[in-house]
Amino acid sequence: MNRFTIRKLTVSGGGHQDSIIEFTDGLNLIIGPSNTGKSLIMDCIDYVFGFTPKVNRPSKIVDNSNGYTHVELELKTDKGSVSLKREIGTTKVSVISHNLEIENGTYSSDRNAKKNINDIFLKLIGINDVHKVLSFQKGSTQSLTWRSILHLFFMKQNDIDRESSALLSPNAMGSTSSAAALLYLLTDKDANDFQKPEDPAISVAKRNAIIMYIRGKRDQLSQKREELEKLLSEHDISDAQSMIDKISSEIQTLQAELNNAAQKSKKIMFEIYQQNSKLSECNTVLYNFHSLSKQYQSDVKRLGFIVDGQIASTGHRLVSHCPFCDAELKTDLGEDYVAAAAIELTKLGKHISGLSDAQASAERKKKAIEERIASLEEEKNILDSYITNELQPKISTFKSELDRNLQIIRWQDELERIHQEEIQYSADLFEKETEEDPKEAKYNILTSYEYNLVNGFEKELISALKSSNFGGSSSARLNMKSFDIEIDGHSKPTCMGGGYSAVLNALTVYAMTSYIYKKNGYAPGFLALDSALSQLSEAEHIKTENSIKYGFMQFLISNALNRQVIVIEHKDKIPFVPKTDEAKGIRVTEFTMNKHSGRYGFLNDVFNPEN
Numbered sequence: 001m002n003r004f005t006i007r008k009l010t011v012s013g014g015g016h017q018d019s020i021i022e023f024t025d026g027l028n029l030i031i032g033p034s035n036t037g038k039s040l041i042m043d044c045i046d047y048v049f050g051f052t053p054k055v056n057r058p059s060k061i062v063d064n065s066n067g068y069t070h071v072e073l074e075l076k077t078d079k080g081s082v083s084l085k086r087e088i089g090t091t092k093v094s095v096i097s098h099n100l101e102i103e104n105g106t107y108s109s110d111r112n113a114k115k116n117i118n119d120i121f122l123k124l125i126g127i128n129d130v131h132k133v134l135s136f137q138k139g140s141t142q143s144l145t146w147r148s149i150l151h152l153f154f155m156k157q158n159d160i161d162r163e164s165s166a167l168l169s170p171n172a173m174g175s176t177s178s179a180a181a182l183l184y185l186l187t188d189k190d191a192n193d194f195q196k197p198e199d200p201a202i203s204v205a206k207r208n209a210i211i212m213y214i215r216g217k218r219d220q221l222s223q224k225r226e227e228l229e230k231l232l233s234e235h236d237i238s239d240a241q242s243m244i245d246k247i248s249s250e251i252q253t254l255q256a257e258l259n260n261a262a263q264k265s266k267k268i269m270f271e272i273y274q275q276n277s278k279l280s281e282c283n284t285v286l287y288n289f290h291s292l293s294k295q296y297q298s299d300v301k302r303l304g305f306i307v308d309g310q311i312a313s314t315g316h317r318l319v320s321h322c323p324f325c326d327a328e329l330k331t332d333l334g335e336d337y338v339a340a341a342a343i344e345l346t347k348l349g350k351h352i353s354g355l356s357d358a359q360a361s362a363e364r365k366k367k368a369i370e371e372r373i374a375s376l377e378e379e380k381n382i383l384d385s386y387i388t389n390e391l392q393p394k395i396s397t398f399k400s401e402l403d404r405n406l407q408i409i410r411w412q413d414e415l416e417r418i419h420q421e422e423i424q425y426s427a428d429l430f431e432k433e434t435e436e437d438p439k440e441a442k443y444n445i446l447t448s449y450e451y452n453l454v455n456g457f458e459k460e461l462i463s464a465l466k467s468s469n470f471g472g473s474s475s476a477r478l479n480m481k482s483f484d485i486e487i488d489g490h491s492k493p494t495c496m497g498g499g500y501s502a503v504l505n506a507l508t509v510y511a512m513t514s515y516i517y518k519k520n521g522y523a524p525g526f527l528a529l530d531s532a533l534s535q536l537s538e539a540e541h542i543k544t545e546n547s548i549k550y551g552f553m554q555f556l557i558s559n560a561l562n563r564q565v566i567v568i569e570h571k572d573k574i575p576f577v578p579k580t581d582e583a584k585g586i587r588v589t590e591f592t593m594n595k596h597s598g599r600y601g602f603l604n605d606v607f608n609p610e611n
Helices: 038-048 117-124 175-187 200-233 240-312 336-433 451-467 498-518 548-558
Strands: 004-012 019-022 027-031 070-077 082-087 092-097 105-108 132-134 141-143 317-321 328-332 477-479 484-487 526-530 564-569 586-590
Touching (some): 004 526, 004 564, 038 070, 038 082, 082 117, 105 117, 132 175, 451 477, 451 498, 451 548
Parallel strands (some): 027 564, 027 586
Antiparallel strands (some): 004 070, 477 484
């Protein structure tokens, strides 16, 4: 996140030698007697920051410039230095920038000017666009400006001991806009992130619309209720639940019987499949027996032909020829073929007899299988008919009756629900009709501060208070009604004088800026405090090292290398004066009010009348 620190303040012109104060990035302690120009340093810085003098808030450099004509502030940034030089008594500010993000030229401190220095300071802390923040509780907005957040980093003498919250602007700027600006620095949330409070007239119109809606819904429910009451009057609803229980029991019984019958039918069908398989086997065997029988018959005929041929050829000679000389050969037929055929016929007779018995047995088995199949099919047909014509129609009838009674129960339940909704709508209608007209809407910006955000700041504050020996520091908290610090449950105005309030205010803004840095929020890199210890008087019995003043100074010194802090104080109001030590981040500038020793005051050639 962008940060900038103050490197040098120069007041020049009017023939005077330039009056210069240089600052380190650490602790800058400016001390001296009254009327030496210490607070004038703050006024000069504020003047370059865009302060516009008013009757009740004058500017010392404008009212008594002692002839000086210009105030110049040199700022240090990570991207180069930026010098702003304002002519005293005018709004004109000349800018010379070595930071490429800042354009050189002439600007104005007038907030209505087109080129306003407000834009420069916001850019230097990383805010490049215009942002709106809430300005009043009714929801109006205003632009975030450098002046609206400056009080968090720059506390002048007239403001540091105030009883109001140090987190809110001491000027005319409202508490809503101050808190909204701080919320933006912490969270990057501007007015666009919040819902604008609703206009009372719109709220009334919405309420009337809701009333009309409720009436319409209630009328719809009344019409539906009448329809249901008519339906229920046409049915016997006296014992619907008992009927449902009875029918459900009957359905369960029938369903069990149906399941058993279906299972039995399945078993019968399986047995029919098995019997058909056996029947197929029998048919195959009988077919094979028939084929074998035909073979046996063919064999008998063949043997008969052999025997008949043998008998017919008895007494005849067979003539054949020699294969070598073709001479006629004569042979006689023997009787061996007849005997062999007779033997073979005897064997065939036995085979045929056995085959006939086997065929008869197979036929009997086939018939038994066919009879079993017919019996099973008849049994299955009877069972299927019972399932289809008796069990299923009964179940269907019972289910229809069950649905009818369930519908009655549903109607009754719906009617009861409608009764309840009618009661609720009537109550809502009564509440809306008797509701008071809304007053002017208000938006409390403090409700947008989440607990974790506030708690994180409180931890930072407690740490700073403890380091400064501030009593009751562990109980310090941010009261979200006053948006101010309270200790031990007591508000600042009720328990602290101006001196303690000044220290508490200084530590409050120190802790808040530290917290903004940790949150990587928007803030410059400096904190300027004028006379935080001037009004504080502590009890004499308190040892110096235990005093708040001592703790406050030690706290600043121990954190000198962490950030730039500018502290302006009377020398006799601080417990000790540290030595300048640039290595430790400490620079001490002392005004002596002595023309002959050290630096008299801030402005050269300017002396008090008494000197």
